[in-house]
Amino acid sequence: MTQGDTRAQGETQAKQQTPGRVWAHVGQAFTDPGYDVLVLGAGRMGTACALYLRQLAPHLKLLLLDEGGLPNEEGATILAPGVWSALDLPPQRQPEARWVRAQLETAFGDVSFQARPLLHLGDEGEEDAAALLALWPELEGVADPAELPRARLPRARVDTEAATFRPGAVALAAAQQAIRLGADLMLNARARLVPGGACVERLTVTNTHEVVTHETHTLRAGLVVVAMGANGPHAAEHDLGVHTTHARAYRQLPRLNVPTSGATPTLRARGLTLRPQNGGFTLVPPIHHRDPHGYVPGGGHLTGVPTGLRRETLEDLVAAMPALPALGTEALESGRSISDIPGAWLALPGGGADGLPLHEQVTGGVYLLLGGPQADTLGLSVAYDLAATLAGVTGRPWDKA
Structure with a gap:
């Protein structure tokens, strides 16, 4: 059976399914009906994997869980717009990226998808390329192109196919579609991996804002997808005693209050990405290294004054100031804490x-699903690939005919 036949059969079967149950608070009684698949984490990749599994393997009874709400309140899902760009991807991943772009345009409803060029100033000699900013009047308040010779424009690259979208809206739409196709959803539930399933603590909040465990259930399932973002590798290592090669880092997202419009491009300089959002820019610093185990984010100092920015973030912003002078003005929100x-x-x-982004089998029926810095561009295709692998479907929609 081909991938197309399998998906068509799955969609036909899914239409016959009744919508799934949703447990949003502990006042709702829960009895384990017996699940085939547990998806731990309701970010964009976890919800997408749940949706694709319902489409490809509707006979598998599935439960999607998240420690918070939907979309999940923590992580990068709701902090800033996603930026789709295949500019730096290897050639063999380009078909996947284009498939993801088509999904973002049509498959999830209104996710604020907007074609928006991405202007990349080379990793070396950003100041030489900054003259290209003269072509973008919307960015004149960010950089000063007049200082630099126009003869060196080739150092800048433009991705005219780039776009922005809301990852939180993707996660919400994917979860809603999965529920309509029969997936169950449990929110406010903390999951801990155990052999053969997960121990789930249903959480509630007291009138003093203390989070407490209301009830605990041990759920058994033949397949467990760990889509817990940065916490996923630690959960696999700590709970199951397996070793992974993955890590995590803490990234701050300061704001630059320089006016933007619908025509303002996304800008990258010295690894720093400026994403137009809500009339200004969200600043996304580069990731230099993993943070050590037990690291607790802390602030830094700017001209001797304590700020809410950690030292690494401050260093990135200072390094980009020659090309982006607006970073040295009051437009930058540095925070007091x-x-x-x-x-x-x-x-x-x-x-x-x-x-x-990748997925891998860590032990038995437990699979790790990770996004990382390129989740905006390849996250959905990797989630689909895992769902197809678990469903036993060969071929992928982005494969060449």
Whole structure:
């Protein structure tokens, strides 16, 4: 049976399924009906994997869990717009990326998908390439191209096919579609891996805002997808005693209050990405290294004054100031404490900042699903690939005919 036949059969069967159950709070009684698949984590990759599994293997009874709400309140899912760009992907991954772009355009409803060029200033000699900014009037408040010779424009690259979208909206839409196709969803539930399944603690909040465990269930399932983002590798290592090569890092997302419009491109300089959002820019610093075990994010100092920015973030911003003078003005929100600047833990597949999204079997029926820095561009295809692998489907929609 071909991949297309299998998917068509799965979609026909799924239409006959009744919608799944949703447990959003502990006041709802829960009895384990017996699941074939547990998907731990309701970010964009976990929800997408759940959706694709319902499409490809509707005979498998599936439960999607998340420690928070939907979309999950922590992590990079809801902090900033996603940026789709295949500019730096290896050639063999380009078909996947284009398939993901088509999915973002049509498969999830309104996710604020907007074609938006990405202007990349080379890793070396950014100042030489900054003259190209004169072509973008919307960025004149960020950089000063007049200082630089126009003769060196080839150092800049433009991805005219780049786009922005809302990852949180993708996660929400994917989960809703999966539920309509029969997947169950449990929110406010913390999962701990155990052999053959997961121990799930249903959480509640007291009137003093203390999170407590209301009830605990041990759920057995032949397949477990760990889509817990940066916490996934640690869960596999700590709970199951397996070793993974993956890591995580903490990334802050400061804001630059320089006016932007719908025509403002996404900008990359010295590894720093400026994503147009809500009339300004969200700043996404590069990832230099994994954070050590037990690391607790802390602030830094700017001209002797404590700020909410960690030292690495400050160094990145200072290094980019020659090309982007606006970073040295009051337009930059530096914060008074660490809580003033949004931040998120980010998974590093393969242990490094350049790792591409992946899935792998860590033991038995337990599979790890990781996004990382390129989750915006390849996350959905990797989630589909895992779902197809678990469903026993050969061929992928982005394969060449």
